[in-house]
Amino acid sequence: MKVSIYSNHTDDSNRVCESIMNELNKTNIKIDDENPDVVITIGGDGTLLSAFHHYAHQIDNIRFVGVHTGHLGFYTDWRDFEVSEMVEGLASDNGQKISYPLVCVDIIYTDGTVDNFTALNESTVKKIENTMVCDIYIKGELFERFRGDGLCVSTPTGSTGYNKSVGGAVIDPSLVGLQLGEIASINNRIFRTLGSPIIVGKDQYLDLVLNTDEQLIVSADNLQAHNMDNKKKIAKIHYEISPHQISFARYRHTSFWKRVDEAFIGGIK
Template sequence: MRVAVYSNHTKESNKVTNQINQGLKENNIEIDDRAPDIVLTIGGDGTLLSAFHHYREQLEHVRFVGIHTGHLGFYTDWRDYEVDKLIDSLKQDNGQRVSYPLVDVDIKYTDGTKEHFVALNESTIKKIENTMVCDIYIKGQLFERFRGDGLCISTPTGSTGYNKSIGGAVIDPSLLGIQLGEIASINNRVFRTLGSPIIVGQDQYLDLKLRTVDQLIVSCDQYQAHGLNEKRLIDSIHYQISARQIYFARYRHTNFWERVDEAFIGGAK
């Protein structure tokens, strides 16, 4: 087994990193940051998202394990004081894994060029100044014309992030699909959108056809995919559930709704 250690390099994370590196060496577990079988992330959900994008070309061969050294995260199963237990679990690893869905993001530019990205949590498209106008197609059929600040397209596991902050629904990760949420939409007697989050199934897809020529910011998991400093203008963006997945080495599993309860309600029983 080859293990990579990916840290956010805070004081507490560096302490845990040193403990893990020592434990791996003492148990003859190979440390390999280039072609690992397992990636240990030390920090929080942001650190795991960063590691996901760092190893995105190796997703079929890599499993992730999250250790949080701060606030409770949705992707982190281990605490900073459980290093010895984690090392023991690595020694007994038998390939067990669970998977989470990803969303494909395909940007088409007005000059005919294209770019492909993938997101674990969400992708957003925003206009900094004035109003963004785009037609929303669901599986090739025009649904509505959106006017507002932007849109957020999220996965089920990403539904507790940015999506929730704009009024989106929290979706059980066993339900495969993508959710589209509006960011400050314009709704009056002249312009009208549904005004509610839209959830489409695994066999469906979304196309956003831009009606404004101004430059936009497109992000994938808060990492910029297209920015205002780029000269190319976006023609359309295609979103659908990816054929690829992210895998976690779940030596123990925390129920999704327990995570939601702990993070947002505080253990109400």
């Protein structure tokens, strides 16, 4: 097995990284940052998201293992004091995994060029200034004209993130699909939207046709910003479930709803 260690380089994470290296030296596992079989992330969900984007071009051949050095995350299964147990699982690995859906995003510019990227949690589109106006199409059919600050398109596992903060539903990841959430929509007797989240199935797709010549920002997992070039204007953004998935090595994978309970409710018994 070949593994890579991806850390946020805080003092705690550096300490855990050293501990993992010491444990790995007792095994036949090799360090390979270029073509790893497993990526070990040390930090939190933000670190894992960063690692996902770093290795997105190899996503079909990689599994992730998350070690958290702070609060329990949605993608990090191991605590910093469980390094020996985690490495023991790696050493006896038989390829077990659990996989989650991703969202594929195509940004089509008015000059005909296209940018493509993939998000694990969500993609947002916002206008830098004033109100954003766009027509929302569901599987090629016009649904509504949106006016407001922006829109958020999330995956089921990403539904607990930014999507939840804008009033979206928390979705079980076994229900593969996309959720469209409104960010501060304008609703009055002249301008109307549905005013609630929209969830579409895995065979559906979303198109946001922009009615503006002004600059917009499209983000992926709040880590990457697209269309910062003032010379390029977005005509349309296409969202669909990616044919690829993210996979986690399933040595001890915490269930999604247990994570939701611990993160937002506090483990009520």
